[in-house]
Amino acid sequence: xxxxxxxxxPACMLATISTxxxxxxxxxxxxxxxxxxxxxGNAMIVALVALTGLVGLxxxxxxxxxxxxxxxxxxxxxxIALYAxxxxxxxxxxxxxxxxxxxxxxxxxxxPNNEDPQRPAEIPGNGVRPGEPDNLFSxxxxxxxxxxxxxxxxxxxxxxxxDSDKRILVVATGHGPNGAIAQLEWDIAAPEIQGxxxxxxxxxxxxxxxxxxxxxxxxxxxxxxxxxxHRPGDAP
Numbered sequence: 001x002x003x004x005x006x007x008x009x010p011a012c013m014l015a016t017i018s019t020x021x022x023x024x025x026x027x028x029x030x031x032x033x034x035x036x037x038x039x040x041g042n043a044m045i046v047a048l049v050a051l052t053g054l055v056g057l058x059x060x061x062x063x064x065x066x067x068x069x070x071x072x073x074x075x076x077x078x079x080i081a082l083y084a085x086x087x088x089x090x091x092x093x094x095x096x097x098x099x100x101x102x103x104x105x106x107x108x109x110x111x112p113n114n115e116d117p118q119r120p121a122e123i124p125g126n127g128v129r130p131g132e133p134d135n136l137f138s139x140x141x142x143x144x145x146x147x148x149x150x151x152x153x154x155x156x157x158x159x160x161x162x163d164s165d166k167r168i169l170v171v172a173t174g175h176g177p178n179g180a181i182a183q184l185e186w187d188i189a190a191p192e193i194q195g196x197x198x199x200x201x202x203x204x205x206x207x208x209x210x211x212x213x214x215x216x217x218x219x220x221x222x223x224x225x226x227x228x229x230h231r232p233g234d235a236p
Contacts, residue, residue: 077180080143085174085182087136088125088145092170093188095123096149100190105166110151112161117148117171142177152187166190 100106109118119126125136126147137143148171157164167189174182 074178074180077176077178078182079176080141081174081176081180081182083174084137084141084143084145084176085172085184088123088147088174089170089172089184089186091125091136092120092123092147092149092172093186095120096168096170096188097190100166100193102193105163105190106149106168107161107163109149110161110163110168113159114150117150119146119148123147144175146173146175147171148173166193 096106096109099109101108109120111117121127125134125145127144128135129144130137130142131139135144150169150171151158151161151163152165152167152169155163155165155167167187170186170188172184172186174184176182
């Protein structure tokens with residue numbers, strides 16, 4: 001269906017409108033076409049591809065952030081486990097230093113061939129889980145440690161379960177949140193010990209041992225009438 005419009009002048013403007021979707025302007029005879037269905041479909045495909053790409057990039061960014069958070073949490077848990085292991089080893093060292101014998105060393109703490117090694121309950125915090133009264137860490141850390149005492153493999157009496165060279169191994173296993181574990185092994189020796197291997201403190205209170213432990217290995221029990229002296233390096 002067509003309409004023809006005349007202005008009444010010789011140089012008339014002719015407009016032809018057709019059902020084909022085109023508009024012709026008389027004079028220059030230029031056609032202006034509206035987008036067809038094929039063009040609209042192509043634009044939609046391009047938009048969908050672009051949207052899919054953006055969703056993929058967003059997913060990759062989210063996975064990257066989640067991986068970073070998980071890695072950071074893992075590093076923190078491992079640091080707590082290592083801190084627990086170091087704390088346990090230091091606690092065990094202090095305990096064993098006070099309990100080495102001049103004649104037999106640490107024999108009472110070792111076993112033949114290191115089978116079923118001892119985990120001395122006397123070591124503060126040894127094997128005490130988070131939340132239990134004797135755990136030495138803040139409960140929010142969720143940290144604890146286990147201490148094992150083993151004889152060194154070079155000891156001539158290793159197979160007999162005797163510490164003949166006054167040298168042992170302290171194995172400290174630290175536990176952190178989410179199952180994190182760290183393990184340390186300390187090689188300690190006391191070849192030149194005397195008495196129980198403890199230095200004699202310089203201060204004491206009445207009725208107590210010099211180190212306040214209820215034991216007196218260097219001097220006598222202090223009271224108001226007793227004055228004792230001890231020089232470092234002297235035999236007790």
